[in-house]
Amino acid sequence: MTEEESRQRQRARFERLAHVVVEPLHRYLLRRTSADMVDDILAEAMLVLWRRIDDVPGLGSAPASLPDPDDVLPWCYGVARGCLANARRADGRRLRLVERLIRTQEQQPAGVADHSDLHAALAALGALDREVVRLWAWEGLALRQIAEATGLTSNAVSIRLHRAKKRLAEQLRRKQGEPSGHKRDEGRSGQ
Numbered sequence: 001m002t003e004e005e006s007r008q009r010q011r012a013r014f015e016r017l018a019h020v021v022v023e024p025l026h027r028y029l030l031r032r033t034s035a036d037m038v039d040d041i042l043a044e045a046m047l048v049l050w051r052r053i054d055d056v057p058g059l060g061s062a063p064a065s066l067p068d069p070d071d072v073l074p075w076c077y078g079v080a081r082g083c084l085a086n087a088r089r090a091d092g093r094r095l096r097l098v099e100r101l102i103r104t105q106e107q108q109p110a111g112v113a114d115h116s117d118l119h120a121a122l123a124a125l126g127a128l129d130r131e132v133v134r135l136w137a138w139e140g141l142a143l144r145q146i147a148e149a150t151g152l153t154s155n156a157v158s159i160r161l162h163r164a165k166k167r168l169a170e171q172l173r174r175k176q177g178e179p180s181g182h183k184r185d186e187g188r189s190g191q
Contacts, residue, residue, distance in 0.1 A: 014053050018046065020069050020078045028080055033087070041087050045080040052079075121171040128152075129164040136161055 001009075025045060029038045049056065057069025123132055128150065135146045143161070147154045 010053055013059060014050050016066050017049060017053070017056060017059055017072060017076075020067055021049070021073060022046070022108060024069070024073055025076060025080045028077060029084060037087060039092075041080070041083050044087070045076070045083040048079050048083060049076060059076070117175045118168075119174060121168045121175070124171060125164055125167060129160050129167075132157055132160045133164050 008138045022042070026038065026042055029041050029045075033041065053059070055075075056067075056072055057075050059067050080160050122133065125133065131150060132146055132152075135141045135149055136143075141149065146152075146157045146161075150157065152160070
């Protein structure tokens, strides 16, 4: 059997399994979680079933017959139950993180620097320029490393970084009320 035939056979087995278990798993999840989470959890469960298709008891390898729901559903319910537990844990972590961020925001010490102008100036940059600046400033990467991370050339990274730093400086000057461009006496000789 060729690799392509093997893939087609695996796909056919999965489609037969999905035909039998999607609706019961959907109902199972609807009774256990909010409706807005059901589709995501069901998709995750189906992905697990795809990956573990050879482990599904009672599926068999007959090419045309649908599996008996009594044979495959209990194991599939177990998979859905595990995916539901993972989703609940992830949701709990997200909620705890949001609560911690809110508490941190409320309890900022008086001496903490306000970087909102910098963040606003960064947000005004294009997505790729913003990423180049962050990789350079926050991650401490060299131009060559930034080029590798972004798929750009080192020269393109250098140009983007130079221009982005100029735009950031200009926006920060505007926020602080300084006029843009040259100072009045800059560049003049003795006048």
